[in-house]
Amino acid sequence: MTKNIIDRDLQYIWHPCVQMKDYEDFRPLVIKSAKGAYIKLANNTKIIDAISSWWCKNLGHGHPKLKAALLAQANKFEHVIFTNTTHKVIVDLSEKLAGLTKALNKVFYASDGSSAVEAAIKMSLHARIIAGETKRTQIMALDNSYHGETGLALSATNIKLYRTPYEPLLSPFVFIKNIPYVSSKYDPLWQDCSKHWPSIIEQLTLHKDTLTAIIVEPIVQGAGGILIYSQDFLNRLRTWTQKNNIHLIADEIMTGFGRTGLPLACQHANIEPDFICLAKGLTAGWLPMSAVLTTNKIYNLFYDDFYQGKTFLHSHTHSGNALAAAVALETIKVIEREKIYSRVIKMENLLYKLMQKVAEQTGKIHNIRYLGAMVAADLILDEKQKKERYGYKIFKAGIKFGAFIRPLGNTIYWMPPLNIKEDLLWQLMEITKNAINFAFKK
Numbered sequence: 001m002t003k004n005i006i007d008r009d010l011q012y013i014w015h016p017c018v019q020m021k022d023y024e025d026f027r028p029l030v031i032k033s034a035k036g037a038y039i040k041l042a043n044n045t046k047i048i049d050a051i052s053s054w055w056c057k058n059l060g061h062g063h064p065k066l067k068a069a070l071l072a073q074a075n076k077f078e079h080v081i082f083t084n085t086t087h088k089v090i091v092d093l094s095e096k097l098a099g100l101t102k103a104l105n106k107v108f109y110a111s112d113g114s115s116a117v118e119a120a121i122k123m124s125l126h127a128r129i130i131a132g133e134t135k136r137t138q139i140m141a142l143d144n145s146y147h148g149e150t151g152l153a154l155s156a157t158n159i160k161l162y163r164t165p166y167e168p169l170l171s172p173f174v175f176i177k178n179i180p181y182v183s184s185k186y187d188p189l190w191q192d193c194s195k196h197w198p199s200i201i202e203q204l205t206l207h208k209d210t211l212t213a214i215i216v217e218p219i220v221q222g223a224g225g226i227l228i229y230s231q232d233f234l235n236r237l238r239t240w241t242q243k244n245n246i247h248l249i250a251d252e253i254m255t256g257f258g259r260t261g262l263p264l265a266c267q268h269a270n271i272e273p274d275f276i277c278l279a280k281g282l283t284a285g286w287l288p289m290s291a292v293l294t295t296n297k298i299y300n301l302f303y304d305d306f307y308q309g310k311t312f313l314h315s316h317t318h319s320g321n322a323l324a325a326a327v328a329l330e331t332i333k334v335i336e337r338e339k340i341y342s343r344v345i346k347m348e349n350l351l352y353k354l355m356q357k358v359a360e361q362t363g364k365i366h367n368i369r370y371l372g373a374m375v376a377a378d379l380i381l382d383e384k385q386k387k388e389r390y391g392y393k394i395f396k397a398g399i400k401f402g403a404f405i406r407p408l409g410n411t412i413y414w415m416p417p418l419n420i421k422e423d424l425l426w427q428l429m430e431i432t433k434n435a436i437n438f439a440f441k442k
């Protein structure tokens with residue numbers, strides 16, 4: 001007898017970020033198609049993609065302009081080795097990316113978020129070696145950070161759940177504690193974190209002479225629990241790194257291209273770092289592509305005769321992929337044409353209002369925080385409930401009621417496509433409420 005698709009899946013596939021045994025009780029969802037903010041399942045039910053498929057489908061599914069750009073490029077060529085070659089679409093894209101900031105005018109291409117983080121960290125260290133600053137070998141990151149799950153990216157990640165088994169292989173990065181978290185940009189701490197700063201300076205000063213770089217998720221830490229911090233903190237951190245000749249790496253992999261209401265989250269603090277990592281929204285989740293932006297100052301350190309040994313010999317097979325570049329270029333054009341940033345700014349208060357309704361009507365969530373097209377809250381649980389995976393129960397109930405919510409542990413959040421229609425957000429509120437009530441009723 002021919003096995004069905006789920007049985008064949010489970011026979012051969014090891015899925016990401018999941019305990020495979022969970023599928024005994026809750027089978028993988030078979031996708032039939034996806035359009036806009038909706039995912040259609042094999043049984044023809046439609047569910048709202050409330051987390052933009054791991055935060056990358058910024059323009060929803062199946063945007064016709066992106067599809068057209070992909071097909072047009074596929075009719076020319078799909079991929080050619082990107083060392084010793086170039087092509088128009090990658091040059092057009094790079095020009096656009098170089099225009100995101102004043103000073104970060106050089107673009108290096110990698111494959112996904114983690115590989116961009118790896119490249120930026122290596123560039124920082126390598127620049128020190130070239131500059132003769134050989135004591136500067138250390139990296140600092142923030143408490144609760146997430147930068148991906150390859151070696152250096154995981155070393156910069158401060159979440160035990162992902163790190164623990166691999167600790168023996170990780171590099172000894174240092175984490176800054178006492179981050180001034182806020183509930184929104186209307187929290188007084190957003191403008192002024194002077195109370196926290198002495199304790200932070202104390203931590204920074206200890207490593208002042210050995211740091212090559214500090215890496216941050218600017219303004220919002222995603223996988224750490226959708227934690228928003230003070231723009232004043234980021235601004236002060238930038239001033240301090242500049243004063244002390246330390247690179248600042250901004251991991252804008254989740255925040256880049258409008259998630260927080262501005263093209264880059266760094267712009268909330270009015271700063272430019274030394275490196276920016278982009279992925280996810282770069283191709284609106286169509287194809288894996290990432291980029292590291294940096295300054296001519298850093299680039300020029302590497303620029304010399306080959307025999308001087310300064311070349312950045314870091315390569316990914318799919319660097320500069322033409323299909324991904326064509327979609328990325330069109331993504332930027334669609335964002336401009338459809339005025340996505342101003343739509344996000346308008347969505348911000350509505351998301352907060354709707355999550356507040358969920359809180360009032362269920363009595364099960366608190367600590368709401370929001371910025372741009374994202375809002376999060378924590379489940380209120382007693383000690384016994386904390387051991388019972390309520391976030392997971394809500395995820396399963398969410399599918400039943402019509403949305404792919406997938407909480408981060410016990411943090412419920414929405415990070416919908418930036419162009420989602422308002423009526424779907426109201427539906428999402430009802431679905432989330434029903435899912436929470438259902439999970440607690442059982």
Ligand SMILES: Cc1ncc(COP(=O)(O)O)c(C=O)c1O
Pocket residue numbers: 112113114115117146147148149217222223251252253254279280
């Ligand atoms: C801030 C941040 N950095 C890095 C990554 C890793 O990106 P990827 O999963 O594409 O390797 C992620 C993924 O969620 C992220 O949110």
